[in-house]
Amino acid sequence: MTAAATATLLTPVTDDDGAPFWEYAARGELRIQACSGCKRLRFPPRPCCPYCRSFESEWRRMSGRGRIWSFVIAHPPLLPAYAEQAPYNAIVVELAEAPGIRLVGNLVARPDAPLDSVDRARLRIGAAVKVCFHRMGSADGVTVPRWLLERP
Template identity: 70%
Template sequence: MLTPTIDDDGAPFWAYARQGELRIQACADPPCEELRFPPRPCCPTCHSFDTEWRQMTGRGKIWSYVIPHPPLLPAYAAQAPYNAILVELAEAPRIRLVGNLVASPDARLDSVAPDRVRIGARVQVVFTEIDGVTLPRWVLERP
């Protein structure tokens, strides 16, 4: 598996994920309070270094996706075909997170058939631990 590189700016994101929370970095300097991802030390809007981590609902919709085709990295070839999705967060439409659409938190990457992945489909974040890192993944939101 490809594991994320956890730097000082992004460490809180991964710590909250380990607790089962999706939080996004925000400027803590009123009136800006702009959400930003990926995390970074300075607000790109007002240039403040004051930050906070806001809890999100974890709801969103698929903004884009891809179904990778061979040749694949050997660690992923056995789970093909699988998806990689880009999720637009419901309460922060300019924030988009990359992940996988799965049938359940601990399901294999190929647990959702490629023909079920649709742009605009509503999704909910779930978390699973893989190789010591808690990753956000996505499941289809039930009506």
């Protein structure tokens, strides 16, 4: 994918609650918000724990390992900026140490690879994956989690 192509792709919108997630991603760390009171993980980030109602939180480092919980092959894309990448995959990953916490991303051959770099026959529910990080070519340089197969 060219820098021009990544410049037009959608980038995450950060808010006060989710900003730490993106700051850690820029450092190559996958962290998930946890309640300081009851210690339960929560995603997406939010100001109040949905379990115990505490407003205190911390960010726990995750292993970055998980399994494909769901996936789709997008073709044709709904947004014009993604036409160059079509067909491409979008996957939902359930984190290994946090069942119920699921992140959306793309399965790629390497962090800087195009979105269509993985053979579609390799996509399957339950496949073991690990996180990698990709700095998008957008002006704000957002870094997003992507996923690699554990056994390429």
